[in-house]
């Protein structure tokens with residue numbers, strides 16, 4: 001098949017490209033220039049699409065004797081990923097830009113262009129596997145190396161996209177093996193360090209990076225009963241689950257540590273509470289998508305849900321859960337004006353689409369709206385949704401009634 005390999009200049013996509021060539025495919029390499037903004041380009045060994053990265057990718061493509069291009073997606077990346085990241089924080093939510101990038105850039109804009117140019121698939125260096133069910137439909141599974149598994153950030157992919165995804169290193173048992181193979185092939189990137197979480201924040205300090213992009217508005221810090229405990233300089237500098245640096249003088253009534261339990265953009269209030277107040281058993285998600293058969297095709301009804309596991313961060317442990325299709329929001333604005341940061345348009349809190357309800361068997365702690373919940377069954381990704389709200393108690397019938 002004709003394969004377009006997305007080459008970051010890192011070791012994983014270099015080996016992915018080499019394996020695609022070895023497998024006999026007609027391979028073309030492309031490096032995406034994702035940022036032109038000063039201050040977002042790291043210098044040194046690893047950056048967000050630095051000149052060094054594109055040179056590394058180019059060099060590997062030369063060794064593999066495949067055509068190589070650099071495509072400028074920086075404008076799209078700024079609008080769809082960076083601006084969205086800022087707007088989500090401004091709305092008091094915690095976004096996952098890598099997931100958005102997979103959803104809107106790599107497996108959308110890039111894939112569309114690849115298909116339009118006659119390619120059959122795009123290949124990346126992600127640690128995940130596309131397997132086929134009995135009827136030949138694609139399924140997304142965790143990568144073999146669970147320490148490197150990237151199925152979580154690919155949870156946004158739909159069946160149509162999975163049809164055109166190729167992950168040549170997903171079945172490799174360990175990253176060490178990938179590095180050894182790169183060294184054997186003579187790739188200078190064999191020992192290049194792994195990439196950071198957010199490629200456009202050079203030093204990893206998200207709050208400092210956001211500080212000059214979102215106007216700070218002082219507001220109140222309250223406890224769960226509404227008693228005012230102090231003031232903050234800007235709700236955006238707080239994170240759900242945060243314990244240190246709350247800036248509250250008054251000791252808690254029970255003498256126990258306090259944690260941030262809520263951020264309310266409408267009133268610009270930070271709520272604090274006990275560790276127990278952080279525990280949740282129910283999650284409601286928006287922007288639901290399914291990587292293959294939806295629960296309704298899996299025997300689920302609105303009453304029964306499906307047994308699954310849910311994961312709420314890239315490297316969190318999955319917990320046993322049941323997922324339900326929630327109500328369908330038929331009409332909603334795409335954007336709304338943030339009440340705290342006037343004139344900043346933020347994505348609507350509840351856009352049109354299917355809600356996903358998830359009850360967990362074990363309580364989760366420190367869950368923030370905006371995070372993505374990915375629903376698995378064993379190694380297979382079933383789907384995902386963006387967490388919109390949480391609740392202390394489950395809303396669904398007891399597990400013994402949950403069918404699937």
Ligand SMILES: Nc1ncnc2c1ncn2[C@@H]1O[C@H](COP(=O)(O)OP(=O)(O)OP(=O)(O)O)[C@@H](O)[C@H]1O
Pocket residue numbers: 005006007008009010011012013014030031032033034049106123124125126194195
């Ligand atoms: N700037 C880019 N241009 C082209 N492809 C990219 C770029 N950034 C990431 N990718 C693709 O997305 C995959 C996953 O990206 P991620 O940033 O997680 O890198 P990684 O896991 O460290 O992989 P690598 O070692 O290849 O950089 C990469 O393996 C590559 O195929």
